[in-house]
Amino acid sequence: MNIKEYIESGILEDYVFHNVSDQQRREVECMSKIYPEIRMELERMQSSLIKFIELESTSPSQEIKARIFSSIQEDDYNKESARLNGEGAKNVIKLSNWPKYAVAAGLALTFLTAFLYYSTVKQNNVLENQIAQLNSEQKLLLDRDKKYSHKLGILSDPDYKKIKLNGLSDKDSLAYVTLLWNPNNKSVFIDHTNLKNLPNTKQYQLWALVSGTPYDMGVFDPISYSSFELIPMKNADAADAFAITIESRGGVESPTLSEMVVMGKI
Amino acid sequence: MYFLLIHIDSSELFLLKSKDKKAFERLYDSTCSMMYGLALKISKRKILAEDIMHDSYVKIWKNISNFDEERSSLLTWMTQIVRNTAIDSLRNSNNKHIQSDDMIVYFKDVPVENPKIDAIGLSELVKNLKPEYQEVINILYYQGFTHQEASEYLDIPLGTLKTRARTALSELKLIFGKNEH
Structure with missing residues (x-):
């Protein structure tokens, strides 16, 4: 690259007079950066032209300065406003979107919580009911077991005499009652399985017959007892036979023979 | 002093690029006569020259942070802005020929x-x-x-x-x- 030739080509003058294409302009700027001689020559030309221009210097009025700086101030103000508006807009966006998301999230959370709470409560209720039911069933079973065990104990106890009281009337011919009596400890139990329930005004009354004399052994309501339990009656020191009559609630002193349901001899 | 402002102090240039209004005012005060003379020379009309001055210095202010001191001196860059603004202004006024x-x-x-x-x-x-x-x-x-x-x-x-x-x-x-x- 012959720098002298490049300088003398006139390209720098063209550049100074703005008579170059964009490509030529870039070329001159590039060359001036690479070669200090070209840069110096270019600066000399530019400074000469500027000095030439400066010869025509004319002081402008103060109004121009005021106008320029007013516009600059306004431009700054607009930029600041735009910046603030931009930030404001961002904030608005943030403020406008944030609550939406928050409300949506809140609602979702509320629904979820409510759903979970409802489900949990529902499940808890179900479980509690199940537990209560199981407890109840367990209690019932334990009670039943206890009663069964008691019944089984008495039935399997050889000290107890098992006496079958048979039905007396045609109507009650199918009825029978099993009576269990332990002569040693005098205790008496009735298995009421085959006895029908009575009106509220009536009760069954058990009698122990000793030498033809009936002795009151107590009244009972079969409905009050389950099938797996025995009804405890008064103790009997001695008996030849046992009989059950239907009497008014509370019982009577002497049995109504016409209302005798079952009887069994020992 | 009419001597051209070819090489500007780097700290002053930094202030200008930082959009320091005081520095810009100093720049205006030291260059306005030359630029106004240039605007007047091209436009030949005072009112038009004043508009050129206004538009040019607003452009200078807006673009000062993009000024590349490696490419030219600040004054060359400024005269180019004033010249181009003035020529565009003239062309718009159909005063080219x-x-x-x-x-x-x-x-x-x-x-x-x-x-x-x-x-x-x-x-x-x-x-x-x-x-x-x-x-x-x-x-x-x-x-x-x-x-x-x-x-x-x-x-x-x-x-x-x-x-x-x-x-x-x-x-x-x-x-x-x-x-x-």
């Missing part, structure tokens, strides 16, 4: 309101510049003609125009080179 008579009296037509005392001596020297060189500078620089347009306008071959343009600048270099402080 001036009459040859206007060209002859070009310098005389534009009153120098407040010429700087130091410039008077140089001004006299520039007056010694051959009219053909003054003319080519006026057409190429102040009027923004392309070489081709100027060649057609002055009715001289393109090569002759280019030679005149280079010689004009060389003459200027000689004049100002001798008087550099």
Whole structure:
């Protein structure tokens, strides 16, 4: 690259007079950066032209300065406003979107919580009911077991005499009652399985017959007892036979023979 | 001092690029006469020159942070902005095609309101510049003609125009080179 030739080509003058294409302009700027001689020559030309221009210097009025700086101030103000508006807009966006998301999230959370709470409560209720039911069933079973065990104990106890009281009337011919009596400890139990329930005004009354004399052994309501339990009656020191009559609630002193349901001899 | 502001202090340039209004005001105060003279020279009308000044300095303010000191001096960059703004302004006013008579009296037509005392001596020297060189500078620089347009306008071959343009600048270099402080 012959720098002298490049300088003398006139390209720098063209550049100074703005008579170059964009490509030529870039070329001159590039060359001036690479070669200090070209840069110096270019600066000399530019400074000469500027000095030439400066010869025509004319002081402008103060109004121009005021106008320029007013516009600059306004431009700054607009930029600041735009910046603030931009930030404001961002904030608005943030403020406008944030609550939406928050409300949506809140609602979702509320629904979820409510759903979970409802489900949990529902499940808890179900479980509690199940537990209560199981407890109840367990209690019932334990009670039943206890009663069964008691019944089984008495039935399997050889000290107890098992006496079958048979039905007396045609109507009650199918009825029978099993009576269990332990002569040693005098205790008496009735298995009421085959006895029908009575009106509220009536009760069954058990009698122990000793030498033809009936002795009151107590009244009972079969409905009050389950099938797996025995009804405890008064103790009997001695008996030849046992009989059950239907009497008014509370019982009577002497049995109504016409209302005798079952009887069994020992 | 009319001496050109070719190399600006780096700290001052930093302030300008940082959009420091005080620094910009200092820049304006030190350059406004030159730029106004340039605007007036191109537009030849005070009202138009004032508008050019306003638009140019607002552009300078807006673009100062993009100014590349590696490419040119600040003053060169500023004169380019003022010149381009003025030429665009003229073109918009359909004033591009001036009459040859206007060209002859070009310098005389534009009153120098407040010429700087130091410039008077140089001004006299520039007056010694051959009219053909003054003319080519006026057409190429102040009027923004392309070489081709100027060649057609002055009715001289393109090569002759280019030679005149280079010689004009060389003459200027000689004049100002001798008087550099």
